[in-house]
Amino acid sequence: MRIYGGRGRGRLGYVNAFLTCSNPPLDDPIRLYVDTGASRTTIADRDAIRLGINYAQLEESPVPVVGIGCGRIKSYLLHNVFLTFRVVGGGYHLERLPSVTVLKHLPRSASELAVINQIPSLLGIDVLEKYSVRFTRKRVVLEK
C-alpha cells in the first residue's frame, strides 16, 4: 500500500489527508508535513482556526510541547481522530489516532504571530512509524 505526497516549502514532504473526529465534530481535509521529529501528529494554530476548532472544548495536554524555536505555547488534545489518505491505484486508507496534539501559541507581538501562522500541521512518528518513508525529486512516498 502506497501513499504519495508532494514536496512543499523548503523541499519538505507533505501528504494530504481527510481528518474526521466525532467530538468535537470535525470533517475537513488537511495538509500534513511529514515530520519524523514530531512525537505526535499535530494540528498547527492556523489549521485549528480553519477547521473551526474551539480550544475550550478540548482537554489541555498534561505533556508540554518542546520544539526548535519554541516560544510560549499551549497544547491541547483531540481524541479519536481518523486520518484518511488516498492510496495509489485507487481507494483510501484510514489511520485511527487515539489523540492528536492541537497547538495554541501565545504570541507576544504581531510579527511573532505572523511567523506562528506559517507553522504547518505535522504528520508525526505515531503514524510514520508504521510506514517506510522515502523521497523522490517531486514526491514523498509512504509505503507499507
Add this chain to the structure above:
Amino acid sequence: MPVLLNRQKQEFQKFEKNMKWFHKNYDSLRGQYAGEYVAVNEDRVVMHNRDAEMLIRQLQERFGDIGAFVIEFVTNGKFDLIL
C-alpha cells in the same frame, strides 16, 4: 469504522487540486501576493490578506464551508523551515 462519504470525497479531491494548483503557481503568486496569506479555490486566489485569522474569518463569512480551500503564506524571500 468511518468511511468517507461522497461529499467528503469530493471535498478532499478539491482540496488536493487546490494544493496542486498553489504549488504549481507559487512563483507567479510571489510576484503578486508576497508577504500575504492567500486562499485558493477552483484554480484561483479567491481572497488574500496579511492577517491569517482575519482571512479565515472573512472566508467563512463569505463562503461558509471552506474545507476544500487551501490557505497558504506566500513568502517574500527564501527561508528554511526547521520543524
